[in-house]
Amino acid sequence: MTTPGEEQAVSSGFIRSYVITGGRGLPDAEGLSLVTLVTIAPDRQQPPNPSPEVRAIWELCSGGYLSVAEVAGHLELPVGVARLLLNDLADQGHLMRRKAPPPAQLVDRKILEEVLHGLHVRFG
Amino acid sequence: MDYTSGSAENIYVPDAVQRAAKILVVGHFAVGKTTLIGTLSEITPLRTEERMTQASAHIDDLRGAPDKVTTTVALDFGRLTLSDELVLYLFGTPGQQRFVELWEDMARGSLGALLLVDPARLADTFPVIDLVETYGLEYAVAVNSFDPYSRHAEDELREALDLLPDTPVVYCDARDEKSSAQALIHLVQHLLARVA
Numbered sequence: 001m002t003t004p005g006e007e008q009a010v011s012s013g014f015i016r017s018y019v020i021t022g023g024r025g026l027p028d029a030e031g032l033s034l035v036t037l038v039t040i041a042p043d044r045q046q047p048p049n050p051s052p053e054v055r056a057i058w059e060l061c062s063g064g065y066l067s068v069a070e071v072a073g074h075l076e077l078p079v080g081v082a083r084l085l086l087n088d089l090a091d092q093g094h095l096m097r098r099k100a101p102p103p104a105q106l107v108d109r110k111i112l113e114e115v116l117h118g119l120h121v122r123f124g
Numbered sequence: 125m126d127y128t129s130g131s132a133e134n135i136y137v138p139d140a141v142q143r144a145a146k147i148l149v150v151g152h153f154a155v156g157k158t159t160l161i162g163t164l165s166e167i168t169p170l171r172t173e174e175r176m177t178q179a180s181a182h183i184d185d186l187r188g189a190p191d192k193v194t195t196t197v198a199l200d201f202g203r204l205t206l207s208d209e210l211v212l213y214l215f216g217t218p219g220q221q222r223f224v225e226l227w228e229d230m231a232r233g234s235l236g237a238l239l240l241v242d243p244a245r246l247a248d249t250f251p252v253i254d255l256v257e258t259y260g261l262e263y264a265v266a267v268n269s270f271d272p273y274s275r276h277a278e279d280e281l282r283e284a285l286d287l288l289p290d291t292p293v294v295y296c297d298a299r300d301e302k303s304s305a306q307a308l309i310h311l312v313q314h315l316l317a318r319v320a
């Protein structure tokens with residue numbers, strides 16, 4: 001591992017997220033996208049001895065659906081860290097998610113029509 | 125913290141919503157991305173940071189290159205509920221070339237991009253167009269004119285930016301809701317025409 005001197009060369013933000021994620025690399029975007037809508041499933045027990053970050057996610061995400069990006073934003077976590085912790089909760093069966101949007105190549109007419117209609121309704 | 129009670133806004137996506145769509149708001153430094161998102165968003169816009177893969181590699185790998193870990197970039201985003209079952213997220217994405225991985229992440233699953241342009245700083249837009257095209261994003265140009273007396277003629281602007289004939293160009297004031305919404309509507313109409 002590193003000596004304290006070497007650690008100082010690394011930004012404190014990095015050390016912090018390194019600690020939060022237990023030194024694991026951050027997952028790529030495959031599982032949870034920035035706009036995947038997630039919430040804690042009802043009637044689940046919080047894992048024992050949660051880290052402060054997991055506890056914060058649990059509290060935030062028990063109230064309703066939010067996108068992964070919003071979870072990160074509200075908790076002031078880097079997106080990659082929020083994503084990893086949410087992935088863990090998903091693996092443990094605690095997380096429910098809404099269907100992810102299709103990748104860009106498969107954007108279907110229907111979503112675009114809904115977006116257009118919604119913008120017209122909302123902004124006249 | 126209790127997020128469900130109190131006088132603060134309800135932060136959650138409405139219960140019936142099943143799907144989330146994403147549109148990028150792109151453009152060079154200080155062109156008005158954050159302003160436009162704030163103008164249109166129903167929630168107080170949020171910020172988070174995205175970190176590059178190199179920066180999240182094992183700490184030992186970083187020993188020789190500590191500067192890599194500072195490669196983070198702030199994203200800001202807002203949300204619009206568009207129907208009982210659909211929300212739209214607008215993500216402000218900076219136009220710096222070096223954030224390639226960020227762009228991959230942002231582009232994945234995006235419907236398209238609204239490209240904000242300041243006609244007084246056209247050259248700053250070139251690298252942003254490169255990025256948008258590299259990632260295969262369809263886009264519309266929204267001219268955020270800071271000086272009302274310097275409206276570039278549309279033809280000049282199209283030529284300077286080397287736009288395709290069917291790329292929409294719309295004038296917009298990012299501080300004005302109607303005007304910003306109109307720019308977004310032009311983009312979505314363009315996206316629809318492309319899948320037709």
Ligand SMILES: Nc1nc2c(ncn2[C@@H]2O[C@H](COP(=O)(O)OP(=O)(O)OP(=O)(O)O)[C@@H](O)[C@H]2O)c(=O)[nH]1
Nearest residue numbers: 152153154155156157158159268269270297298299
């Ligand atoms: N006059 C005028 N000022 C604007 C307009 N849009 C934005 N501004 C101002 O321009 C400045 C930069 O706007 P931002 O929205 O922060 O720009 P940005 O693209 O998010 O900037 P970065 O995130 O730093 O790249 C702010 O002071 C805005 O108030 C506009 O349409 N007209």
Ligand SMILES: [Mg+2]
Nearest residue numbers: 157158200216
């Ligand atoms: Mg900004």
